[in-house]
Amino acid sequence: MIITLLSFFILTLAVFASVSGFGKLFLVSLRFNSNLVNNYKVLEFVFGLIVIGFFGMIINYFTKIHDGISFFFIGLGILLYLIFFIKKKTYKNELLFIIVLIFISVFFSFYSLSNDDFNYHFKTIINFKQNPLIIDFLNTIQDSERISFNSHWLLINSIYYLSEYPFSIFCITSILYTLTIRDFYFSYIRNHKNLNFLPTIYSFFVLLFLLGVINYYKEYGTDFPGQIIILIILLIFFENNLNFSNKKEYSTFLILVSLSFFALSIKLINILIFFLLFFIFFRIKKKVYVLIVSSILSIPFILWLIQNYLLTGCFLWPLPITCFKNSEQAADLYYVIEMFSKSLWPITQEKNRLLLENFNWVPIWFDSHFIKILETYMIYTIILIVPYAVLKIKNRKKISLNLVEEKNNIYKLQINNPYLVFSFVSFFSTIIWFIKSPGYRFGISYNLNFIIIFLIPLWHYIYFQNKKFFQTSIKIIMALVLVFFIYKNALKTNIYFEKMGSKWPNIIDGKYYNTKFDEN
Numbered sequence: 001m002i003i004t005l006l007s008f009f010i011l012t013l014a015v016f017a018s019v020s021g022f023g024k025l026f027l028v029s030l031r032f033n034s035n036l037v038n039n040y041k042v043l044e045f046v047f048g049l050i051v052i053g054f055f056g057m058i059i060n061y062f063t064k065i066h067d068g069i070s071f072f073f074i075g076l077g078i079l080l081y082l083i084f085f086i087k088k089k090t091y092k093n094e095l096l097f098i099i100v101l102i103f104i105s106v107f108f109s110f111y112s113l114s115n116d117d118f119n120y121h122f123k124t125i126i127n128f129k130q131n132p133l134i135i136d137f138l139n140t141i142q143d144s145e146r147i148s149f150n151s152h153w154l155l156i157n158s159i160y161y162l163s164e165y166p167f168s169i170f171c172i173t174s175i176l177y178t179l180t181i182r183d184f185y186f187s188y189i190r191n192h193k194n195l196n197f198l199p200t201i202y203s204f205f206v207l208l209f210l211l212g213v214i215n216y217y218k219e220y221g222t223d224f225p226g227q228i229i230i231l232i233i234l235l236i237f238f239e240n241n242l243n244f245s246n247k248k249e250y251s252t253f254l255i256l257v258s259l260s261f262f263a264l265s266i267k268l269i270n271i272l273i274f275f276l277l278f279f280i281f282f283r284i285k286k287k288v289y290v291l292i293v294s295s296i297l298s299i300p301f302i303l304w305l306i307q308n309y310l311l312t313g314c315f316l317w318p319l320p321i322t323c324f325k326n327s328e329q330a331a332d333l334y335y336v337i338e339m340f341s342k343s344l345w346p347i348t349q350e351k352n353r354l355l356l357e358n359f360n361w362v363p364i365w366f367d368s369h370f371i372k373i374l375e376t377y378m379i380y381t382i383i384l385i386v387p388y389a390v391l392k393i394k395n396r397k398k399i400s401l402n403l404v405e406e407k408n409n410i411y412k413l414q415i416n417n418p419y420l421v422f423s424f425v426s427f428f429s430t431i432i433w434f435i436k437s438p439g440y441r442f443g444i445s446y447n448l449n450f451i452i453i454f455l456i457p458l459w460h461y462i463y464f465q466n467k468k469f470f471q472t473s474i475k476i477i478m479a480l481v482l483v484f485f486i487y488k489n490a491l492k493t494n495i496y497f498e499k500m501g502s503k504w505p506n507i508i509d510g511k512y513y514n515t516k517f518d519e520n
Helices: 004-032 034-039 041-060 067-088 093-111 117-130 152-159 167-194 196-212 223-240 247-266 266-279 286-295 298-310 327-341 349-359 360-369 369-395 418-436 444-465 467-500
Strands: none
Touching: 004 041, 004 067, 004 093, 004 167, 004 349, 034 167, 034 247, 041 067, 041 152, 041 167, 067 152, 067 247, 093 167, 117 152, 152 167, 152 247, 196 223, 196 369, 196 467, 223 247, 223 266, 223 298, 223 360, 223 418, 223 444, 247 266, 247 286, 247 298, 266 418, 286 298, 298 444, 327 349, 349 369, 349 467, 360 369, 369 444, 369 467, 444 467
């Protein structure tokens, strides 16, 4: 176990340096907003993933993503990272940051129990490792319908998955998670110091959610990474306060465009974040310039669409309208997905069609998926309502929260008000999610943001009525959440041993085993 832990620590460090090296080169070359990049360490990592994924797709047109290619990417990325590291003046701070980052990343994913979707996600990764792109995918690959959901996240995973070190499959997700925690924490500190309420409270809400709710690697597949990127986009939006009208801030909008395209390539449901971009776009003066640059930045996404077409005959599998072949197969699978997300599976097909009409499926959905949503968000919501209730009882007086009448209220109704824009986008996204794909894991960030719409006014009351109580409440809640985070991730070791045995991860000869008994 000690040797495995040490190996995992070293490999996680290598992957972080490699991805960040590519990201640093890309961001420096395009001269994106340096202040924003310095504030958000996760941007270097995400843009590194975008660059690596772009070249990975090109390589996969001609050959499989074998371990030799993986080592090449790791080595070249580390070299780039070291070049930038040498230029730094504060080695001590950077080294401390790296040590903390790698420790939390390893702790988060070490001896994690794989989720239920891991099996077919892993088959997709192995497919990229064993086959070039140009093959008759749907007719030659086993379980092709399940693994044909071409999440770009899985191709990137294939680049950093090393056959001799199967625990490498956990690296990029755990690093993304830890970097996001780091950035939301420092965003809270930075904006609280600058008395910038909206990003202060939003960073706290999301940080609490990351540590207290989605804090277990078992829950991570292809759903959470894209949803995490959406949360990052919204935090950047709050910090900039829709101020995208000058040249310096154009690059901020272009960063959001790149992040949005990347999130969409990870999961189709993430397309709803583009509603926010539309609001920002209409505030920008040089729209033609931004459109041209955005088109260039969309090239990796376009290449991903082409990759989808070569794999399945559809640009966006399994949406039949995007298919030039296999459209019937796509339509059947899309129907199955809709049935599953609306809790209509495995009811007979005839009854399904009747239930789909006029929202007849809603009562059934409430009995299944809604319970999961309640389990996820109820305690989270109650914890965040308690401080407001305590302060109201303590003050024993009514304070108006009228959004129109309060002269100095930051929620005063204006077309460019960030709270109102956020509320509209979040509400509309939640409605679309509910109508089309109301599965819990498809709408993680949308559901969270919908709840935050109603929590922000409550904590606005706390913030402006009693700042000391505000700070004390956050400290108490964060202390409880950190204890829970440590407890839950420490407990997973015993859970893993009971189900999977001592081998971690349970991958043998390129095959994943769901329990220790599957090997026999």
